[in-house]
Amino acid sequence: MTPAAPTPAYRRLSVEERRSQLLDAALGLFAHRAPEDVSLDDVAEAAGVSRPLVYRYFPGGKQQLYEAALRSAAEELRLCFDEPHEGPLRPRLSRALDRYLTFVDQHDAGFSALLQGGSVVETSRTTAMVDGVRRAAAVHIMRHLGVGDPGPRLRMTVRTWITAVEAASLIWLDEDKQPPFGELRDWLVEQFVAVLSVTAARDPQTASVVAALASADG
Amino acid sequence: MTPAAPTPAYRRLSVEERRSQLLDAALGLFAHRAPEDVSLDDVAEAAGVSRPLVYRYFPGGKQQLYEAALRSAAEELRLCFDEPHEGPLRPRLSRALDRYLTFVDQHDAGFSALLQGGSVVETSRTTAMVDGVRRAAAVHIMRHLGVGDPGPRLRMTVRTWITAVEAASLIWLDEDKQPPFGELRDWLVEQFVAVLSVTAARDPQTASVVAALASADG
Numbered sequence: 381m382t383p384a385a386p387t388p389a390y391r392r393l394s395v396e397e398r399r400s401q402l403l404d405a406a407l408g409l410f411a412h413r414a415p416e417d418v419s420l421d422d423v424a425e426a427a428g429v430s431r432p433l434v435y436r437y438f439p440g441g442k443q444q445l446y447e448a449a450l451r452s453a454a455e456e457l458r459l460c461f462d463e464p465h466e467g468p469l470r471p472r473l474s475r476a477l478d479r480y481l482t483f484v485d486q487h488d489a490g491f492s493a494l495l496q497g498g499s500v501v502e503t504s505r506t507t508a509m510v511d512g513v514r515r516a517a518a519v520h521i522m523r524h525l526g527v528g529d530p531g532p533r534l535r536m537t538v539r540t541w542i543t544a545v546e547a548a549s550l551i552w553l554d555e556d557k558q559p560p561f562g563e564l565r566d567w568l569v570e571q572f573v574a575v576l577s578v579t580a581a582r583d584p585q586t587a588s589v590v591a592a593l594a595s596a597d598g
Numbered sequence: 599m600t601p602a603a604p605t606p607a608y609r610r611l612s613v614e615e616r617r618s619q620l621l622d623a624a625l626g627l628f629a630h631r632a633p634e635d636v637s638l639d640d641v642a643e644a645a646g647v648s649r650p651l652v653y654r655y656f657p658g659g660k661q662q663l664y665e666a667a668l669r670s671a672a673e674e675l676r677l678c679f680d681e682p683h684e685g686p687l688r689p690r691l692s693r694a695l696d697r698y699l700t701f702v703d704q705h706d707a708g709f710s711a712l713l714q715g716g717s718v719v720e721t722s723r724t725t726a727m728v729d730g731v732r733r734a735a736a737v738h739i740m741r742h743l744g745v746g747d748p749g750p751r752l753r754m755t756v757r758t759w760i761t762a763v764e765a766a767s768l769i770w771l772d773e774d775k776q777p778p779f780g781e782l783r784d785w786l787v788e789q790f791v792a793v794l795s796v797t798a799a800r801d802p803q804t805a806s807v808v809a810a811l812a813s814a815d816g
Binding site: 532533535536539540541543544546547548551552555558559563567570571574575577578579581582 | 799
């Protein structure tokens, strides 16, 4: 009698670790295919686990998988702007963008797929999740700017810049990550200061934010 | 015998006029409802015409109606940036933006509905149409800037600004069209010059565009 062949050595993972492993596998697949073309079987294969295991974690099928992946990405993106309210403003913004772009860099085309959604059934719910990330970013930025009650001009400036960051990230992925990471980050920070300065010329509230930015870091 | 009651006095329209009347009615409905909740019957009612007439123009049902409305809007938006290549650059850009914002102003929430799509079945085709408008705008702008072969930094600047214009338009509608039309237009032109100037600091090609902008209009 020969000794029993070793069973495949699955690493023992906690429920949360397993879930996040499966979501990572799904995000990797979203990078190359539209969300509606990614099946739970594909996720099982990509993660190297059994199909029943994936079905146990996502009994609601691919729509549930897609929403879970989007929610997990949204959660991570929200944390990017959660930066201590200490020290000069510009480096704070730079650190937040650094985290955001690291997420974009790591998730690559999966980031595009998530943001653009594809034609999954429940678009309104997923759109709301993506909008939630944008709103959270705007709230964080207003807090960093020390503004409690932003007027329409400052609000529009910040929200427009957030969309610009998102667009620049998508273009960056599309352009084989050119220009380099650090340049993109610095460029986006400088853009923010530039558009704030444009708004400052016609809005006293934004003018004081720009003055604070100039005095606090220089 | 009394004389026959007059039949309802439909204005006689050409095929093209009728089609565009129906599309206008549809766009008006998209302003308040998701595209998938607008039926051909609703369009008939809104346009004050018979149901069979609408069905004759859009035998493919609401998906065809939505795509036709989007295509017509896309065509109109493309024309906005079709501006003679004469005279100073800044006023040209200002005139193009004036036409774009007039479209946004007139179509109101229908503009948002069209851009955001909703969960109509054929998302990829409609997304491609919206992307086509953005690409056409970028091509027009590069021609106005006199740049035949834009590098990645200039390309990213222009594409990012186009998204910013779109985002600002959506926010503007969301904020009850504040700030006023003319201020929004001028602000967006100034933003463009500001972000180009930021890029110019690290890109010689953009630097010459900014120099031309400064010398041509001032």
